[in-house]
Amino acid sequence: MDFSITPDQRLMQDSLIRTLAGASSLDRVRRFAGDADDKGADIHAALADFGLTGIVIPEEFGGLGLRLLDAALAAEALGRSVSPGPFLGAYVLAPLALRLAGSKAQQSEWLPKIASGEIIAGVAIAEPVAGARDGAGVTASGGKLSGKALFVTDALIADIFIVAAQAGDLHLVRGDAAGLTRSAMTTIDQTRPLGEVGFDGTPAEPLAGGVHALDSLRDAGWTLLAADTLGAAQVMIEKAVDYAKERRQFGRVIGSFQAVKHMCAEMAAELEPCRSLVWYAAYAFDDAPGEASLTAAHAKAHLSEVGRFIARTATEVHGGMGITDLLGLHFWFKRIGLNRQLLGGPERVRRLAAQIQGLTA
């Protein structure tokens, strides 16, 4: 028994960080963010080569058969490099939905294709998890879906969709199904394309696993968003500290001023315990299911708060340079900003955290 990640996991994460330094360099991210026609095919290919497409898919379906903790370590690496490319929805939540709620036939049909990188699966679970706004929400009736879903991952490029209806039931919809429409949603974070998907009597096949499967998808999503913020925030601290060691004013490096030094220390002190919280939430998903929902909620809400503090403080340490496009720090700032709201902002998640442990009704 131990509370640490294994040497193999460390190796995997380091190797992914190196891969992304090439495949998803800041220059590459910048081009992706600035060009709506850039679908990031080369980045997808690099993620697929690394095996991320099949990270949580069982080996019998061509995946790596790893656990959510491994996926969280990958998410941390992706957050570090503000990497574009389908991950959270396409390679983790969609396969999990099939694993948890799909029939054997559905699993056999789709999991190998996801694992090989042949198809991308969009995930539409925002409304039943984070609440329905602007009249969004999907209803299912007689094998057909109606309504619209917002903040759908990889909405424009997805070949199939996993859709949660308002009642919590899950459905699988083909990208070319009748009555399905899609459009881009422009967010602050241009590294992770989201979209709106409309359904108008659109044929869908149910994933029979039902409401509990959606809770698990939510827990996994919360945990991975927290992990992504962990990685992004860690980089922002590193960049702030490096800058504070180089930038000279009043004849000294600014990192020798306690006003600046303490900003750096506060960021590090806030983030370090978060690492253990994220690890544990991810571990609990597979190995301590009774604690999974509560720890995932706390990881999501707490990393949202700590992430916001670090995004702002690290930017301030950089002075005026911090807010320039040239420096590019804003990619991390925005990534953290998106993670905070996706699948529920911290206030909503904390309300659920109290309910999950039976403290409130």
Add this chain to the structure above:
Amino acid sequence: MDLRLTPEMEAFRDEVRTFLANHRDHYAGEAGARPREAALQWQRLLIDNGYAARTIPKAYGGYGAEPDILKTRIIAEEFTRAGAPRGFANQGISMLVPTLLEVGSEDQKKRWIGPTLRGEVVWCQGYSEPGAGSDLASLQTKAVEDGEDFVISGSKIWTSTAAQADMIFCLVRTEPDAAKHDGISYILFPMTTPGIEVRPLKTMTGSAEFNEVFFTDVRVPQSAVVGGRGRGWFVANATLKHERGMLGDPNATEARMHSLIELMKSETVDGERLIDNPVMCDRLMQLQARVMAQKFNGLRLLTSSMTGEPAGMAGLVVKLQGCELNHQIAALAIDALGELGVLYEDGPHLRAKGSWQWNYMFDLGLIIGGGTAQIQKNIIAERGLALPREPKLASV
């Protein structure tokens, strides 16, 4: 990550649970600096069964078990669950004992560790001085060599339990001509030695949790130095490391969180439970997440201390974060109680004997003591992030 319980660990949990159930009548907490006989008996019972001084070698009066992160956790969990008092956590046990184990002579270990663990010898810590707080190494209490002895003069402040203590572990300047950090020795002597005067230092809580201690020609044998003459600064730093751990103990924080949740579930205002107030509940959940993160950070630290990997940043943040968290938990309890939260000392409406207010004030002292929050941030920045030290003034 593998926190699964093997059948052996399940059996261990049952064993702890059975012990706690069978000894419910013997529960007796530390309550004050000088433990009562019942508390001394409870402590001995805990050591004999491996629930206190668990990894201290048998030869020195401990239980002599191998460090085991999971068993440590199970013990902590079961004691919290049963509401049973944990083993003593005074300065002698938390700070002096680990220091002696690290740098003490065989004779010092044999002589002091056992009685300290059993609560028979109570210690106080003589570090801070009126002119040496955060800049501890500038301390001026001098120890002048005289034959086989040192003769000590000067004064210490913030000395908790000095009035009750049998012994003091004390920093004194033995080499006045050496550089600031090289002239200090770490020395042990009885508080009954002639020439020691203790004056209570009353704080904002209304009681005197600390003292001032004055030394006038206090004669102490040179053999009482720990870790070598002039090495006191390095010995003290080993101790401060343990103090930072003690002051940020996540188990204590978790227990307090548990009390806060119980409070907010049971107390009502206008017939509504405090926890059903969305604002209060949100604050509670924010703190619970932090407590959880601290707890898992603690488990990670235990793992790295077993594997011998450097704890790095995870260890440096414990005191800063833990003390702040304790203070905020007390603050929320007071706010949730509202007007009842300001009651103090005694009275028909008082809750928890006024301990939330007491903690709120005392914990502010702990944020300052044991290395202020600002000093902790310097340590995190300089040792953890390799940021430069504050430049020295040209002339001081």
